[in-house]
Amino acid sequence: MDRVVIVGAGLYGLIAAKTYLQVTGAYEDGDEAGTADEASDLTAIPSCFTEDATPSMKGSQNRLLVIDSASDIGGTWAEERLYPNLLSQNSYGLYEFSDLPLTDVVPEDESDTGDTRSQFIAGWKIRRYLRAWVAKWKLDRHIRLKWTVESVCRLENKEWKLSISLPTTPARHITVICDKLILATGLTSVPNLPEIPGSLGTTDHATPVIHAKDVGGWAREYLGYQPLEPPTVDIHAPRGEVDYPQLRSVAIYGGAKSSFDLVHFFATLHRNDPKLHLKSKQNNPVQVHWIIRDQGAGVAWMVPPTSTLPNGETVPSDKAASTRLLTYLTPCCYMIPKRLSRKGVWGLRWEGSWLIRLLHGNPFGRWWVRWFWRSVDRSLEESAQYGADAKMELLRPANSVVSCASGIGIANQGDLWEAIRLPHVAVHRSTITKIVASEEQAATDSSKRAVVHLADHTCVEPVDLVIHATGYKPIVPIQFEPASLRLELGLSALVTSDNQNTSDNIHKATESPEKIQGLLKPSIKDRLMHLEDIDQRSEVTVRQTLQATGCTPMNRGSASWTRSNKLIPYRLFRRMIAPELVAQGDRSFATLGVILSSTIAVIAEVQALWVAAFLTGGLDTQATDPCGALSLETISLDSMDHAVSEDAVLGSMTGSGLEVDAIQYNDMLLRDLGLNPNRLGGGTYQELTGVYGPSAYKGIVDEWKELQTSRSQQ
């Protein structure tokens, strides 16, 4: 087995590790046990990954390493990232791996019956589940925590070299060498902090300003949050030594789902709900100032926690969204027939399946689809009651729920709207211009309270805490050497817009983890220009398609964090591999998780199998496969570039560019592998209305291995 390094021990890194070991037969060989020495020291570099590894060491047993900078596995769900009311938007059965139901590890709490929150999985439950799953697959011995990959470069012999920092005092740096590299660093590793004078990063640190990513740590310190165990103390009893502060007011900045959660949390904090796992107790309501920009993506739609399926069954809303039928009802669905196309020399045909043609391929179908989505908008408006008063009106989303430009979340905190309507919640639609320290002492520590200034000249009263619920930069937080390697790997980057190719300081290109400054090599610049050309042509096709079905793409503008820089989007074939490397026959690099969807876990296993197949050469030899499986040996760079371009252009016109429809995407990957994408085992009705959760993909690794065996015997 080659030496493989996976960066990131979140959902994607973990499933990638298990799947790779499974595909390469490591579990059958007993290899997952590792050598005794290496298994016992989880801080050491296995000898085969060292710079001076000899050929015999390179063949030693522990040849897969998962590296993570956090002190816990789980990424988003790691212990340090949990916060008190973190509820996933997924109900039981939709956030797990197919081989281990979540209920086997953390049973549904029967005492919660009737509470909508109990249908959605609490963050601490996912963390506990991932721990149990890692133990099941004996992955611990492969994982190295608190190792931060600072930089990556490619050696002349095509090995990958990773420079890693360890949190020792003094700081220690080590080097890891491997043959194959998988990046699974997630889309929520780099907080997006607005550049506001006085805000985090630009402050004199006198004001209490944090990002949503750090709410868990803050709650631990100031509210006695203890996520993994049920509260062991009676919160109504005197607190003993720790004196937790009484909060007076907080400001929350942002309009996406995480801001709704935070508003709900602080607005109801005085209820001292034991399910929040807090040791502290608030005596009075906390004044909440919710500040949402008046431009930008606006406020997210929040759909009710439950929805009704066509068969009349009421299910959690994430399950209703995980059906093929919903995909087909979306006018931005790209599979839809938009035109007559030529078939052969004489023939003309309508593109798309009969159902797609029925819904989108004629005026009556399109009218019905529009009516359907308008009625969805109306029912969401009714449940939120935006028209009830001036405050609620400020929360009305600007576009239809199906416009693709709106963020969507599930109102899974049962009394979300009631909490927002409480008199101690104020909503402001403006931009924060400045945060300054107030003379008043904050409740939380010796720092000052903060005064928040808005563009509409409002000056919010002094608050104990400002939280930026402003999302994340979807960037790989690693430096690449040379800087242009990031682009060769198909990864997203910010490039300074004054990047001219005429100067002689080409070699001065440097980068921070997100930005390439200076000049790019001519070959890279040429390639970028070539790709932009392809994009222009793709845009024409995509616009024609969308126009024909009545889907009007929104002009989203550039993301706030790109500022004056140019954002080069991810250019990954199938969202995982770098076209240029593939065209050179290189099968040593892949990424996972560069995907946004309401059901991330539904995709993870399929991506992991696809990547394992790719890295082991399994996608190279299927040219004659009758099921239309992919053969990377025969696909040209041009074909890959066109496919990537269409994906990137459609994405940027209908979303942030990272969204996928989980079921359609999985269909494509399974077809590539030569496996059956229709997995619900029933007729058309079952396929259309049945719920596609992770369990639908149970057994795909074995199916793939059997297919490989039968191919090799032919």
Ligand SMILES: Cc1cc2nc3c(=O)[nH]c(=O)nc-3n(C[C@H](O)[C@H](O)[C@H](O)COP(=O)(O)OP(=O)(O)OC[C@H]3O[C@@H](n4cnc5c(N)ncnc54)[C@H](O)[C@@H]3O)c2cc1C
């Ligand atoms: C608050 C919140 C709620 C969410 N709720 C849902 C939900 O309900 N449903 C859903 O489907 N999705 C949800 N998501 C999205 C969620 O991120 C994904 O479901 C999933 O956890 C992503 O897994 P990942 O492995 O790709 O990334 P992550 O979980 O982010 O893991 C990436 C890992 O890479 C590590 N890493 C990054 N850079 C380096 C480096 N340089 N060196 C070493 N290690 C590094 C990080 O420490 C991290 O552990 C939510 C996200 C957030 C932030």
